Structures are given as structure tokens and as C-alpha cells.
Amino acid sequence: MSEFPTVSSSDDVLKLAQQKTGLHDIDSDSWRPGLDLLLEEVNTSSAFTAHGRESIIGDAVDTLARRLRVHSYIQQHPEVLDLPVERPLITLGMPRTGTTVVSYLLDQDTSRRSLLHWECIYPVPPATADTLRTDPRCLALLDERQQILQFVKDANMPLPHWEDADGPTECMFIHTQDFKGLSWDSYLSTPHYARWVINEADMTSTYEYQKRYLQVLQSAAPGTWSLKMPSHSVHVEALLSVFPDARLIWAHRDPYKATGSLCNLWTLPKSMVMKPDAMDLAAIGRNAMSQMQSHVERPLRIRERIGDDRFFHMYYHELMADPMDVMRRIYAWAGDELDSDTESRMYKWLAEHPQNRFAPNSYSLDQYGLTVEQLQPVFAEYLAAFDIELEETS
Template identity: 30%
Template sequence: MAAERICIDDLAAPRANPAIKAAIAATPEVTLTTRAVIEAARAATGLEDYGSPDFLPRLAIWLRSFDEDAGLNRVGRANGFADCVRQVATRLRFEERWNAYPDIADVVIDRPIVIAGLPRSGTTNLVNLLAADARLRSMPLWETMEPVARHEPPPAPQDDPRRHDCQAMWSQFEALLPLMPAMHEMDPDAIHEDLELLGPDFACYVPEWVCRAYRLRDFLGAHDQTPHYRYGKRLLQYMTWSRGPNRWVLKSPSHMENLAALHTVYPDACVVLTHRDPLAVIQSAITMIAYGDRLRRQRIDLPELADYWISRVEQMLHRCVAERDLLPQAIDVRFQDCMADQMGTIARIYEVAGLELTDAARAGISAYEQANPRGKHGQVHYDLAGDFGVDVPALRRRFRFYTDRFDIKPEVGT
């Protein structure tokens, strides 16, 4: 059965939605200061020690990025503040556990399989397929949002309050934005991105998805992320100690621009690089962001949004091309090839990773594949030129440095 076709024809000037208007009206103004965030996180956790204070300037960059975006409404600003509080709360809990249980530092992260690919390039589907192999540890959304348990030992996942809170939050979000699952479903049990390992150190690009974070973008592009990857590995050690096993499957688009740091911190990792037409990536990503912006912005400038993410994806891909050959154990996966033969792609990944593709693993992966066909929530119509005013042929020439390097077939404007 063909997926339902979804056309979003009010990206630039959203039609009034009473539920969104009510949510905006009910949201109080927030003060985007470091002091306010720290006080709120300490009040939420009852903890004081956040470890090294070197993260404070980076927290300030996150907050200034939100504050300098004049297009954000009260919901956008409040959500930015809440996200910063959540990250500091995780940092506080993590420091408490690390100090209370010194054996966490002895945990070995064994040959992780790490997916690095542009957003909207099939990374979410691929990580969920691999995570269907019960031998691999992965990071469901509920645990990604709050990686440190509120108490030790944590309850079973189905009883964990972190999972229940995640379910409630994303159910409310999708009630306000009902077309979002067609672009990126946020099921609390689905496997999500490990970029949240860098969140408590305020060294990832999460704010860029919800505001025009020029300050943060420039900071991340100018600084080596290796120290923050080391911080993230410590957090991964805790998560393994709290709930094993110790061989992980991970994924994050931001690895594409941090391959050298990734290899330094995880030298035995098998890195899976997913490649897709960057124009298809950009039009999918900015359509999703623009749709969500009706909740968090008081004005929407689609050409500005396109310019921001064209530049951002270009930055990521230049770094990828420059650092790809540093990886001794890696595999390149083209989006179209993976969609045509998912099990064959997984077999290739397992071979490089030195992991046997058992009958049990095949059965789990096949079951996930059958339960989650592409487009099960509908197929969104994307129009990079019509909606965002982008010159498609010129943009394609701009990305030749990447598409030629990895022999990527065009999907947009053909």
C-alpha cells in the first residue's frame, strides 16, 4: 500500500492552530542566564557538585545563542532554557555517581559500532535495525533524554520514571504538531542519537535544531571536540555499568564533522558512514524544522533557514571529506543502496565489525524491518526550490566536492 502523501502548504505563514496559540499564551517568560539554569538544576536534583566548571562558558554560548535569536517566541525561549537545565541536571547526577562508584571508571567499551551520517540520511532507521540484535547495547530515546538514572539501581525500563516522563513530553509535542511523526517519530523506546552524551558538557549542536544558533555554530567549528568525546565516553561507561552489555551501537550526525575525535577516543570502533544526496538531506531537514518552528517562533524566514543549514551541512561535509581516511575500520553506505537491500547492508557492516550475523540477530532485524516500513505515517512532499527559493543546480555544483568523492546519485531536481 502506497504511503499517504502529505503536503505542508503553510510553512512560511502557518495557519492558526488553537492548541499552539494556547501553549504559547500559557508559557511564561524565562531569564536566559547561567545562574538561573544552575539554580534550577540544583533545585531539581538536590545536588551541588557539577565537577569541572570548564563547561560554564559553553553553557553561556548555548544561552546566548537562544537569547540572540530574535525570532523565538516564549515557547522557543522556555524550551531552550529547559533543555539547558536538563543537561546540567544530568551533569550533576553523573558527577554524583562517578564519585560514589569508582569502579565505573574500569568499564570497558568494547568495539562499538558507530553510525556517522548526515541528518535525514537513514541513520535512524539503520541504528534501529542494528539495535534489534539483542547482543548490542543501544540508547532508546527515553534514556537519551535523561542518561543518568534518578536512583541506583534503576528500575526495569518499563517502570522507569524517565521513560514515563519522556512518553508524556513527546505525546504532548506530537499532539501540537501531528505531522511530525511522518518526518521523525519520537517513540520513547526507539533508538536515538548519542550526541546527548556531549550535551552535559555543552559541546553538541542540539540548539541548532530549534534556533538559529550562529554563535554556537561558529564555536563548534573552531574548537576540537576530542575532550568532549572523552567526557561522553565516561558517561557511556556509567550507562554500561548501570545497564549492560558493553558492546554498543551508536549514531549521531555530528560524528560526520568529528571523525578524528571519534577515532581518538574510540580507536577500536567500527564506523559506518551513511551517504545521501545532500540536497535531499537539506530539504528534508529544513522542512521538518520549519514545520516545528510554528510552535517556537514568532516569525519564520524560510530563506534564512535554508541558508543556515546549507552552510551547516557544507561545513560538516568538508570535515568528513578531510578526515574520512583517518578511520582504519570503516564502511561507506549509500542511502539508496541501503534502502534497496537493508539486510545485505547489515551483513556488510557485521563483517567489518567482526560480529557474526546469527539467525537470532537476523530474526530480530527482520521483525523490526517488517514492523516499520518506510512511510508508515505518510510521505511528506518536499520542495526545496518552491518552498525555500533555493537554486537547485547551483547548490548541486556547490556540493560536488562531496558527491564526487563518494559517488552519490542525485535525488533532487532529477
């Protein structure tokens, strides 16, 4: 029997989130358009299994419940909104370009503040600086995640992406609470929602919500934010309207390899909610090509307007060859001090997290109906602008 048989509108989800939390006030209605688009697809498409529909709606309820809790906390502690979010260091670019490695290395700096995975699940009350990684909510999720990780290792399964519960995560999981996050697209069968987020949605409200969220977290555990999300590159204008002094790390990689890797990344979440015969790999390829085009063209246009000196260009092939050299250059560009203790912690993290610690992923463009020749005009301007080392791509 369905747990959500009559959920068809954003009002329905809000009522469930209110019942779950016992809270009723919400800060705005900016989340409604994206949620209604999401619900329209899961309720009208035959691509989803019954369990898949339940899972997506359940995630939507949980996500809106977090927003209710954050708003309630701000109502009780309005002074947090007086705290400035100054000079955040924000990594963006195409997906699958090494942004996770950069975020974990920056997290080794105790003067910085990362957005931790568990904080996007249990944001309030915020942890203190002393309990960021010892809070019972963090430890419980850490144990849960470690069990999953051990299963993956024992089964020698490929794992395209992994985040520790107490490690940095993407701003995406704040954006999902405004229902304008592309991670929702990874569970959907059509590109309609993604096209709306990229081309039509007003992202200003999303970044304003992100700022409030960060103000809540930093009220108990301050520091200069190190943030990352590849798709910030699609919305740099909105980002800079809310965080005007942000320092931007632009991650670059062979776009052909990155596109194939993104397609491969999407297959797991889609397979968890969709019927096997509804998995259209060629459609995944077309969606990835379209999204990647926005991820390179939008920042190119912004770069023309605000100048190249606002960006540090981080190349994947350099990061893989000598990550510490890249980190030293990032610090020098940002005007921040990289002390010997932080360097030591970075070296230690690298030693404990080799690139090949999981079974290798095997994928190719042609699995998703794509070829390098087809993608060449999409990425021609991007490849002409930057000295990107091409990888072997089939």
C-alpha cells in the same frame, strides 16, 4: 509572568539545576561556553516568543540537572570509570541519510548495546540488562510518547523523525549536556551557535563526557555499543581521540535531497519557539548548506589521513532497496556474527516499521532559497568520491 526573568548566565542556569536536584558538585566547566552562547541569543534576539525563551531555558536547566546527577553517581561509584568502552560501532554522515534505520536494526542484536532514548532523559541510576525496557521510567515515557504518536497518526500529520522511548537515540543528547550539540541550533534563529560548535568548540571534552556517560550506563547493562549521530562526521578527530578503536559506518545519500530534508526537519522545532514573522526560510537554507558542507568535507579529509578501510560505506538507496543485504555486509566488514535469531528480529522490525507509516513529507529546496545548481560546487568532491544515486530533487 516569566519563570526565568533573570536568567542571563551559565551561573544562573547552574543555580537552578542545583536547586532542582539538590546537588552542587559538577565535574568541569566545559559546558559553560556553549551555554553562554545559547543564553546570549535567547536573551537578546527578538525572534523568540516569551514561551519559546522559557522553553529553551527550561531545557537548559533540565539538561544541566542531568549532568549533575551523572556526576553525583560517578562520585558514588567511581569504579564505573574503570570499565573499557571497546570497539563501538558508530554511524555518522550527513543528517537524513538512513542512520535511524541502521541504529534500530543494530538494536535487534542482543549482544549489542544501544543508547536508548529514555536513558538520555533519566540516566541514573542506570537500568540493568533485564530492565532496559521495563524500567518504570522507560514505561512512563513510552506511554507518553505513544499518546503523541497516536495523535500524529490520527491527524495524518507528516513526521520527519520519530524515536520510540525504548529505542535508540543519537549521541547528540549526551553532547547537549556539554552544550556542544547541534540539536540546540534547531531552536535558534541565527547560525552563530552552530558555527561555534563546528569551527571553534573544543569537542574533546564532549567526547570524554560521552565516554563517562556510557561507562555509567554499561556498568549495569553491558554490551558492545552501537551508536549513531550524523554530526560525528564533523568531529571525527575528537571522536577517535577518545574512542580510538571505533568502527565507523559512513551513511551516504543524495546531498541535495538530504539538504532539503534537513531544512524541512528544522522548521518544526523553530516554529515552536519563534515568532511566525521571524521564521526566515532562506536563512534556514543557508545554515543547512553550510552545515552539510562540513558534514561531507571533514570526513573526506579524515579519510585521507586514516584510510578508507576504517569506514563502511552505507548507501541510502541500497538500504531502502535491500536493508538486510546492507546489514549482512556491515556485520561481515565489522567482523561480527549475524546469527539467525538476530536476522529474524531485524526482519520483524522492518515489517512493523514501513517507510510510509506516517503521512508523506512535502518539501523542496526552493522553499529555502536553494537550488541544485547553487549546491553543486558544495558537493562536487563528495559526489565524485562515492557512487551515490541521485534522487528526484526540486
